[in-house]
Amino acid sequence: MANYVRTSCLACAVRESALCHVLNPQQLASLNRRSFRKRYAAGQLISGVSATEWYATIVSGVIKLIKALPDGRQQIVALLLPSDFLGRPFKATSPYVAETATTVELCCYSARDFDRLLAEQADLKQLFLERALDAVDAARDWMLLLGRKSAREKVAAFLLMIARGRGSRACATCVADQFERVELPLSRTEMADYLGLRLETVSRQLNWLEAVGIVKRLDRRDITICNVGELERISGSETTPMNSAGV
């Protein structure tokens, strides 16, 4: 049994990048005792996980975290990628709806067990904290985009974000060749919900980007970025504050 668990985790696609890589074999085994894999098709609501019962690590696929208004308007507030954590410790009820954007494989484990590990394993808590702080930064980056960028800039920024696989984790093609192939994990409607736009506007902006030769659409979901530099210029990347200067 222990053997099974360990080989299972050893073969895990996100073994190196997920939270659990800081656990020692015993801890891993104890966490996995009440764990299981779960697969979802695209467009499925995820319930149970992220409530008080289960947390999960994304093994493959993309998950949308959604907030909605009573009249149906909705905003995707985060995309979870492989190795990301799904759940909200220390709170009875998650403030978001989680929905799969693609087919997804989750590694689900007992919230109780994880909470206990969080209390016992300082390394785990540390890593969890660092990722939480990164999530704050990411959310605030996106606030700048939502509040201040034009439709064109938003779409450009989104394409770059996808191309770069958000930061660096779980991403091999970061060296950014001049011609980058990108597979969009989101439909036009979902892109709109992520960018605070309407799907028609997203479509038109993609159209424009193709018309001026910055991207090329191979398929609905597949595009290649022909001119990364130009796309970056359009996306209006933020100014990094030179924070070290001065008192």
Place this chain on the structure above:
Amino acid sequence: MANYVRTSCLACAVRESALCHVLNPQQLASLNRRSFRKRYAAGQLISGVSATEWYATIVSGVIKLIKALPDGRQQIVALLLPSDFLGRPFKATSPYVAETATTVELCCYSARDFDRLLAEQADLKQLFLERALDAVDAARDWMLLLGRKSAREKVAAFLLMIARGRGSRACATCVADQFERVELPLSRTEMADYLGLRLETVSRQLNWLEAVGIVKRLDRRDITICNVGELERISGSETTPMNSAGV
């Protein structure tokens, strides 16, 4: 010396609500050894703090965290209120510019010392983590506002947020009488930067809210909310997902 430090902290206005309330007397003393109070006028840039040198707790006043685009457009990504923490552990450079919105008093302490305490004191790390997760939730709430709400809804939501003092901490008047007096900590320009609008639009929306009798402007910065319920209705509060239902 130790006596001075302890009485100082005992008399602190945010003693009960700030991070440091989980520290024991010795820890508090060690943190305070290299600490100092600092006062700022409104509209001042805060440097040094939030870099690698110092962190701080807001004792009084309001601080804006700002992100900006190269062309000058800017977005306030958070407001820090009394008892909030200012700083970015585990990262050499803060991704925001911090600026005072009002006169501000900070309790500044050594980043080194605080980092060490964070590693040693599990309670502190726990509280810090919980607040980080709350910050994620708050930022994502605001993403919904920025991405999906109309100018009118944004302004209404902002007034409610200020009236309620964000959640509950450091706020006594949460029982929401029918006539609530509110002092705006932000200028029109700043409100605009927080809400992803232009100042003229903010002004017009306030105008409208007064015209229909929902608020009354006493002063530039002082208003009373005459009809809280109606303001809430207009603000388009989000739908709380009934997350417990289902598998």
Place this chain on the structure above:
DNA sequence: CGGCCGTTTGAGTCACCTCAACCACGGTGG
């Protein structure tokens, strides 16, 4: 009194939304 700053007010414009038609693709079934 005169100048400054934050704010209000007005008029005109534009980016994005709305509504609606159309298209391309894939699956289904006769």
Place this chain on the structure above:
DNA sequence: CCACCGTGGTTGAGGTGACTCAAACGGCCG
């Protein structure tokens, strides 16, 4: 094999909410 339909995406025409530019206001301070 082809007619049918459903889904997701594109395209077009028109409307409008928020922006832009500009002027006027009102308090504050010298």
